Amino acid sequence: MVRGARTIALAAGILFLFVYPRFAGAFPVLLLTEIVIFALFALSFNLLFGYTGLLSFGHAAFFGLGGYAMALLVQHYQLSMIPALAVSMLVAGLGAAIIGFFCIRRDEIYFAMLTLGFGMMVFTLVHQWRSLTGGSDGITGFEVPLLDLVVKKFSLFSPWAFYYFALVVCLLFTLFLWRITHSPFGLILRSMRENAERVSFIGIDIKFYRWIAFTLAGLVAGVAGGLFAMYDRMASPTMVHWTMSAKPVLMAILGGTRVFLGPALGALIFYLLEHFITQYTQSWMIFLGAILVPIVIFFPQGVLGTLISWGRRLKGREDHGG
Amino acid sequence: MEDRTILSVENLSKAFGKFYAIKDVTLQVPKGEITALIGPNGAGKTTFYNVVTGKYKPTTGRIVFEGREITGLPPHKTARLGLGRSFQITNIFLENTVEENILAALVAYHGRGLSLFRGLNAYRDLKEEAHEILEMLGLADRAREVAKNLAYGDKRLVEIGIAMAGHPKLIMLDEPTAGMTPEETDRMVAMIQGLFQETGITFFLTEHDMKVVFSIAHRILVLHQGSLLAQGSPEEIRNNPRVREAYLGGSLDA
Numbered sequence: 001m002v003r004g005a006r007t008i009a010l011a012a013g014i015l016f017l018f019v020y021p022r023f024a025g026a027f028p029v030l031l032l033t034e035i036v037i038f039a040l041f042a043l044s045f046n047l048l049f050g051y052t053g054l055l056s057f058g059h060a061a062f063f064g065l066g067g068y069a070m071a072l073l074v075q076h077y078q079l080s081m082i083p084a085l086a087v088s089m090l091v092a093g094l095g096a097a098i099i100g101f102f103c104i105r106r107d108e109i110y111f112a113m114l115t116l117g118f119g120m121m122v123f124t125l126v127h128q129w130r131s132l133t134g135g136s137d138g139i140t141g142f143e144v145p146l147l148d149l150v151v152k153k154f155s156l157f158s159p160w161a162f163y164y165f166a167l168v169v170c171l172l173f174t175l176f177l178w179r180i181t182h183s184p185f186g187l188i189l190r191s192m193r194e195n196a197e198r199v200s201f202i203g204i205d206i207k208f209y210r211w212i213a214f215t216l217a218g219l220v221a222g223v224a225g226g227l228f229a230m231y232d233r234m235a236s237p238t239m240v241h242w243t244m245s246a247k248p249v250l251m252a253i254l255g256g257t258r259v260f261l262g263p264a265l266g267a268l269i270f271y272l273l274e275h276f277i278t279q280y281t282q283s284w285m286i287f288l289g290a291i292l293v294p295i296v297i298f299f300p301q302g303v304l305g306t307l308i309s310w311g312r313r314l315k316g317r318e319d320h321g322g
Numbered sequence: 323m324e325d326r327t328i329l330s331v332e333n334l335s336k337a338f339g340k341f342y343a344i345k346d347v348t349l350q351v352p353k354g355e356i357t358a359l360i361g362p363n364g365a366g367k368t369t370f371y372n373v374v375t376g377k378y379k380p381t382t383g384r385i386v387f388e389g390r391e392i393t394g395l396p397p398h399k400t401a402r403l404g405l406g407r408s409f410q411i412t413n414i415f416l417e418n419t420v421e422e423n424i425l426a427a428l429v430a431y432h433g434r435g436l437s438l439f440r441g442l443n444a445y446r447d448l449k450e451e452a453h454e455i456l457e458m459l460g461l462a463d464r465a466r467e468v469a470k471n472l473a474y475g476d477k478r479l480v481e482i483g484i485a486m487a488g489h490p491k492l493i494m495l496d497e498p499t500a501g502m503t504p505e506e507t508d509r510m511v512a513m514i515q516g517l518f519q520e521t522g523i524t525f526f527l528t529e530h531d532m533k534v535v536f537s538i539a540h541r542i543l544v545l546h547q548g549s550l551l552a553q554g555s556p557e558e559i560r561n562n563p564r565v566r567e568a569y570l571g572g573s574l575d576a
Contacts, residue, residue, distance in 0.1 A: 179438070179439055179441070182441050182442060182443075183438050183439060183440055184425075184429040184434040184440075184445065185435060185436060187425060187426050187429055187442055188430070188435045190415070190417075190418060190422070191418060193417075194416055194418055195413060195414065195416075197413070198413050198414065198415065198484070200396070200398045200401070201401050201407050202427040202431070202484060202487075202488055203402040203431060203488060204398050204435055205398045206398070209435065212436070258417075
């Protein structure tokens, strides 16, 4: 029953994502593009947080690395969309492998502090290295590259074209993350979240596994960052700022960290709230805070996590009540 | 004699600052038997476990497991060599299901941990093996239950199951009956004896409950203030005056 409801909701959601923009104006499509990209960013963060038990405050470093790599590749080397995105992903993954090598040496608050520290270093580097990154101006003035599918080339200039491209990429990488979390590797990650020490006593080198998870999370964040730079027509230091690292944390907690799609729903809620609240006031963060606090206190499983456990309870009642 | 020994510890010491939690301990654990390590609180039993399984590095001394020196190897390496361990406090994966608790250990043992792209459900062999282990523990009908919802005694059985799933050659249980009701204790004792008879795995355990020790151990080692006070058959230990003194008489008569 719950599973059936979930399948229907999922199918409806995907159908909506594909059909609705065909009938929507440019603004909602742009908003939806940003939501889809941030959903992937938040999901990649949650591979570390919800699944491995590591709270990163520096995940924007890889989002930004992907974004800057993408902008530079497009501007200087005129790569087409897919190769540029692939290289950006690898750059972010390499960055994550290097930074992760140091961060995974500690866990809990120490891990969080290490990621925050490295995140700040990456931000400073991006901000100061003007000749490469354009400093606080960022990198702008490039054209969105063509999508070269060998048999045909597509322009991704229009918001609709870019949306569908971003949607497909994000869905593919969501599937990639889903696969990982449901593999034997994913079980080891979840076991580490529960009890890392015990995992080492079943013969697992926890640092190595954490490092792999960190690198994979960075890799996917790089894809999201690459897409975002193309969407925004710029790579700017805000992409690597620590406030950007806070976004996936908020989204994941809002939506639910223990449910695979929780962070994606969190991204949706985050943007819808931002969109509606900023119509009335500039200080929307106050309202976000006011919404976040009761969620954390009363619904620590997040919106999706809470909905699913309600569904389960309802089902239990049906089963018992006849 | 030498090849009958599965674990050999020579002049092992572990100091925390100036305090020696274990001091110059030399002992052998014979293969295919149940050996118990006893001693009053603070005798150094848990430290001994932590040094042997690699959680702590020893200050001095050697540890040889199955003819191979393992001194200072980290836990994930000693585990892979066949040194299984359970913990004094319940140390399982609470938010995962009972089946997943066992599966994690099986994934590790069978070297499937880096399999990223195949669903866990596709590993029928692992699932079957997990089912067998749960059956052995009498927990097969709780397989899909989230581990934190189990009764205390059942959680302790899951703990044993995780250790068993690693196909250990030597399994070291740290107070398997700690905090249990008499009924749970009886069930655990029967379980350990059953597993021992069925699998022939060498068991090593610490235990507070002397009734348990004398009913299942073939050999007993006595640790006192970090040093080995005595070793021998249950009969020898029962009649050893120094052991009686360390335990202030009474409790050995259980």
